[in-house]
Amino acid sequence: MEYNSQLPKLIVPEYGRNVQKMALHLLTIEDREKRSRMAKTLVQIMGQIHPEIKDAPDARPKLWDHLHIITDFKLDVDSPFPKPVRELLEKKPSPMAYAQEKIPLRHYGKNIIRIIEAVADMDESPEKENLTKAIGNHLKKSYLSWNRDSVTDEMIADHLNKLSKGNLKLSETARLQETSDILARQRSKKKFNGKQQKNKSRKK
Secondary structure: OOOHHHOOOOOOHHHHHHHHHHHHHHOOOOOHHHHHHHHHHHHHHHHHHOHHHOOOOOHHHHHHHHHHHHOOOOOOOOOOOOOOOHHHHOOOOOOOOOOOOOOOOOOOOHHHHHHHHHHHOOOOOHHHHHHHHHHHHHHHHHHHHHOOOOOOHHHHHHHHHHHOOOOOOOOOOOOOOOHHHHHHHHHHHHHHHHHHHHHHHHHO
16 A cells, blocks of 8 residues: 555645656657657646636646646657746746536546557556556546545446556556545545635635
């Protein structure tokens, strides 16, 4: 079992550990065109995690800035926006503004399928196994975002198998994040964001 204290520090906590793993994996892709394509897909996934900012005028540049921050400014891709200057972004990025109303996810979306396809093409390795587990955790969190009923690792493994057309499977020893822990974090985040909204309203 992995404990948070033993894991690498989250660079931008708003996106979670799974996005960070996927972002760092981009640095290992040698083909620039493929790396750029995967980076754009990951930015779309980051936007899905925070759908309430999708219509904000500065949303896409901010998402790309955060991706460069997560990768320690080492990511070299064809971005639609200029690469940020480290010195100007040394401060921790400001938290995303959350909408008060929860926007339910009705499906996993085509972007995660692109990530699944890319990981499925990798040679068998511990890194591929770790990324597969990260995808499984992302699917589980997404599922629980719009369906609060209990979900098992076996169900997520089945969903992953179907989404990847049988090309990507969780290892028999893989253990995804506990449902209770995911829901507890979601409730805590919602409560924290609610307090932030109240504080902002009082300042107006």
